[in-house]
Amino acid sequence: MDITVCVKRIPKTAEADIFIEKDGKNIRKDNLVFYLNDWDGYAVREAVLLKEKHGGTVTVLSIGPEESKEVLTRCLAMGADKALRIEEPAIQDSHLIAKILAQAVKRQSFDLILTGVQAEDDGYGQVGVSLAQMLGLPHAAIVNRIEIKGESALVKRELEGGIEETVEIKLPAVLTIQTGINEPKYVSLAAILEAEEKELEEVALDKFGLTPNEPTEVTVDQVFFPPVGKMAEILKGSPEEVVGQLTEIIKKKKG
């Protein structure tokens, strides 16, 4: 079973101070740490687990700048066999990303394509399902379990309110992977060093007959901090004092 996984390198914004670029169209990234999108990490791990069970290869694919090699190397260290980076640092449009990925995955044989449900940064949650339609393949989004049954797969999709649904889907297919589908595995330094020996191909966008100036469907006009509504009353003082106030508030509320 040959599996292709599409991954994205993203900035970590939780617990970070956020500043807006002068042009007002994005946040500043120079002060942020980048890493592999959480959903994509689960997708890579799932692909490796399926490979261990059914044989085959795992190829990881990313569109991004030179620095994306770091996340691809990490994926290789997680057990992927080869990686492809498509040089294009600036595209944010999900439709265009899916279009580029569709060109790229067509170059190889696959039985299954995995993506994360969404990326933590802009969270469109759109690329995987768009990609499926462009390739003329069936898809299932928000998958938290995969069972391969010959020519098809039995997958569980996570719905709202603690309910799941099972769907049967014909292969090849595109599945978008939900966090928690598997248990992440610790990636050792030795595995990273070994991964640097694996195949990591880099290609320019024009290889697929596309240019960075392709039309986009959505444009970000402006980013801004959300309007501050009611804010919490912040308890002030030493930890002892703060806990003292907290205890009083809880006691009073409990009645």
Place this chain on the structure above:
Amino acid sequence: MMNEIFVLVEHRQGKVRDVTYEMLGVGDKLANQGGAHLTAVLLGKEMKNCAEELATRASKVLVVEDENLEHFNSVCYQKVLASLCSKYHPLLTLIGHTAFGMDLAPSLSVETGFPLVTDCIGLSLENRRIKAVRSIYGGKVNANISLKESEGYIATIRSGIFGPKTASEKRGGIVMESSPLSGTIDAKKFVEYIEAPITGEDITQAEIIVSVGQGIGGPEHIPMIQEVAKNLGGVLACSRPVVDRNWLPKDRQVGISGKTVKPKIYLAIGISGAFQHVTAMQGSEMIIAINKDSRAPIFAVADYGIVDDFQNVIPILKEKSKADK
């Protein structure tokens, strides 16, 4: 040409889901702005009662009935919607940014060629162009988005943001359309729904909830926080990343894909306040948040906040709550 706004009715196990009424709410406002009319699109099997009810909230209800539409199946839904779009040319089609909508809207957008903007928290219509507001970077920043010029657009709507459309005296017409589906659908088949079993305490019944997030760093801190919960007479709950990492079981999860809770007191420890979590706990009578990031979105929903590392605060709270018990 009369503009039309489609709202795709979302229903599961015979019940129309709340996001539908919210879409009708925002759809109605846009229809008034753009001189358009509002159409509820209802796909299913034997949907007569639903159609009657929806007619009190839209100028028209378009109904397609088919065996294959009883349960949500993106393949069938997409075929029917694409065919309705080519017949009626709606300026905008609204779909929930839900497990159903996320499985449908992107592929429908590719098939119809209508640009898509997902997970909208604001929408407006200016000269037949759609503008949207989205919340990005974990809720820390909002973005104003414009879409390229097109005959039609698709937008998915975050649930719990827009006010629902209430029923009115004026009833819209119900239009039955024949189903374009034929034969069996092989590519994707619905098999069954599975409900997660409750293994321990039912957190939805608790008056006091102490809830932990990824910010606690690791499962080694859970026993201490469990003790605080017990001392306060409450139960332990968590946000999604904690379940993903197997620190706590799924039936402890507060969030869109977990439980919705409304306790007297909700104490959130190391929870950043992602929308998926907040929407399921904001009905709590009192919310208290402990987080070291003063910009964490959780403080916008909390009544009281402590900006500090939980490890500086919780051990003291543990001792104090034990003494007060």
